[in-house]
Amino acid sequence: MRAIRVHETGGADQLRVDDIPAPEPAAGELRFRVEAIGVNFIDTYKRSGLYPVPLPHTLGQEAAGVVTALGAGVSGFRVGERVGSTAVQGAYAEEAIVPAAQTVKVPGHVSSELAAAVLLQGMTAHYLACDTWPLKPGESALVHAGAGGVGLLLIQIAKMRGARVLATVGSDEKAELARRAGADAVCVYTREDFTAAARAFTSGRGVDVVYDGVGRSTFEGSLNSLRPRGLLATFGNASGAVPPFNPLLLSQKGSLYLTRPTLQAYIATPDELRSRAQDLFSWITQGRLHVRIGAKFPLAGAADAHRALEGRATTGKVLLEPAAR
Structure with a gap:
């Protein structure tokens, strides 16, 4: 064979x-x-x-x-x-x-x-939205790579659970796909600051959760997009692995939570x-x-x-x- x-x-x-x-x-x-x-x-x-x-x-x-x-x-x-x-x-x-x-x-x-x-991508989106941070009606989520395989499914599942979703994408064509999936707002990260977009999306408060499959290039901005005691779920390394960092950074940014989940642990x-x-x-x-x-x-x-x-x-x-x- x-x-x-x-x-x-x-x-x-x-x-x-x-x-x-x-x-x-x-x-x-x-x-x-x-x-x-x-x-x-x-x-x-x-x-x-x-x-x-x-x-x-x-x-x-x-x-x-x-x-x-x-x-x-x-x-x-x-x-x-x-x-x-x-x-x-x-x-x-x-x-x-x-x-x-x-x-x-x-x-x-x-x-x-x-x-x-x-x-694989559907069960990843499922555990992220239903278990890692079980989204509730009215909560806000930032979904990176919103036009990717996980992103399009995650947007849809988040909307089923009643959440508000801000998606990041790399082009206007991908922005349209994210909107069709149900995203309430879309940030084209190649020309916009997604952290500023997250703050604007939540009237300055920050989102409840960031689902980040990109990794290195979005890590710091993802932390800066969260409300106090919000959660960053970094579940992929599309731009490279996140480098080591001092956990004190989480306290300085509002007692944030950070998790690096894998699908295998959720199935x-x-x-x-x-x-x-x-x-x-x-x-x-x-x-x-x-x-x-x-x-x-x-x-x-x-x-x-x-x-x-x-x-x-x-x-x-x-x-x-x-x-x-």
Whole structure:
């Protein structure tokens, strides 16, 4: 089978198409034919070496497809069913392995494309808005990268919960996408100060929470956008990792809270994983959550997908499709 592997860390040109044997599921695992693969920033972190992995390494952790084999002891799944997961072992491939306990069934009314597009980013948006800072009606949230995959979903979920949302984006075209998702106000950060916009949005008080997947370039401004005792949830490193800082800074800016959450901690049990996924699939079916697939590439075009993602040339979700040539 074909798989996209990294033999040496570095730029997107390090992604290679290899022909390797199809994996065999161990006890508690299942194998599935991959129909759609979600491309995520964590894939670029592993490729670049920011997140070290053993080499050679088959990238990817999010995908959906059809079960082709069950390992010993697996129950609740059968060959031929469609499934999806954010814990795939080597999703950039034509077949892949996943622990059954970290897999969800994909309902018939949701395509494999939609499942691969919504699981990781949708569950990230879900835990941020529903658990990290459980938004209440009337509260204010600043969502960075509002036209990105997480951003568009997070805006919609925040609005479902009754919050007011200020989104930051990099262009007027992306601003329109954020508005369509429900953002109450949009700041084009390439020409506006988003901290000033956050203060104006809240009549000088500061927002209750900042959801920041950008990292280094927005960190200080995000802290400055918060009200006293507000929370900064920094959940990604799109511009690079946040450098070390003195915790006294949090007290100086109003006894702020800071968290660096990860999806894995919020889907630690099968019940929590499936509850979040069920919410997403239900909202899609009800027409309350709209998933934007911004770009699709064939499996062999993984390097182009990474370049587009890192160059912020995408909106919504980026997918790889093994069947496409």
